[in-house]
Amino acid sequence: MLREFLRSPADIGAVAPSSPRLAEAITAPVPELGDPVVVELGPGTGAVTSIIEEQLSGRGHQLAVEANPRLADQLRWRCRMVDVIDADASTLPQLLHERGLDKADVVVSGLPWASFSHDVQHEILSAVSRVLAPGGAFTTFGYVHALRLASALRFRQLLHTTFEEVVPGRTVWRNLPPALVYHARRPRTPAPRGMAVVPSRRCPESVSEAKPVG
Numbered sequence: 001m002l003r004e005f006l007r008s009p010a011d012i013g014a015v016a017p018s019s020p021r022l023a024e025a026i027t028a029p030v031p032e033l034g035d036p037v038v039v040e041l042g043p044g045t046g047a048v049t050s051i052i053e054e055q056l057s058g059r060g061h062q063l064a065v066e067a068n069p070r071l072a073d074q075l076r077w078r079c080r081m082v083d084v085i086d087a088d089a090s091t092l093p094q095l096l097h098e099r100g101l102d103k104a105d106v107v108v109s110g111l112p113w114a115s116f117s118h119d120v121q122h123e124i125l126s127a128v129s130r131v132l133a134p135g136g137a138f139t140t141f142g143y144v145h146a147l148r149l150a151s152a153l154r155f156r157q158l159l160h161t162t163f164e165e166v167v168p169g170r171t172v173w174r175n176l177p178p179a180l181v182y183h184a185r186r187p188r189t190p191a192p193r194g195m196a197v198v199p200s201r202r203c204p205e206s207v208s209e210a211k212p213v214g
């Protein structure tokens with residue numbers, strides 16, 4: 001993963017795979033029963049993918065969307081039961097349609113949001129909101145050291161613009177680098193570009209207010 005980061009730091013965004021602690025935090029919404037459709041965006045080397053695969057144990061449909069072809073090939077070899085596709089995350093509605101799937105019950109993202117432009121952030125979140133099933137959940141995270149970047153602040157605003165419920169989880173300090181998890185539900189009716197929604201004061205987003213995991 002370090003090699004791919006050095007080749008394209010803006011696309012990879014991290015120098016190491018997600019830790020087991022972070023993987024556990026962002027896969028919490030995966031249902032324990034039934035046959036859910038679980039999508040992972042930006043799986044990288046598969047640290048989170050393996051956790052989801054273990055949780056599902058052959059149930060439902062697990063789709064991993066990885067834009068880096070080298071990482072996608074490695075993931076296919078590592079996780080043989082996972083539907084791995086080399087594609088852009090913004091094409092998610094089309095990818096599900098091609099597989100005869102209407103909606104996703106859970107969408108988990110490991111994408112480097114702070115490295116993306118506003119347009120890319122908007123396109124991907126819009127794609128997620130269009131495929132999320134009623135009662136479905138979207139989980140993602142941001143690295144603590146980058147939370148004050150303009151692009152990271154813009155992404156959090158877009159989260160609140162896109163979803164009615166956005167709840168920051170605990171800071172996962174046992175990750176390199178430490179990360180803050182976000183849980184989002186209930187996509188809003190699409191709003192005009194540039195329209196902002198003020199985050200609820202009941203959803204603290206500062207690192208100092210978040211409790212450490214583990």
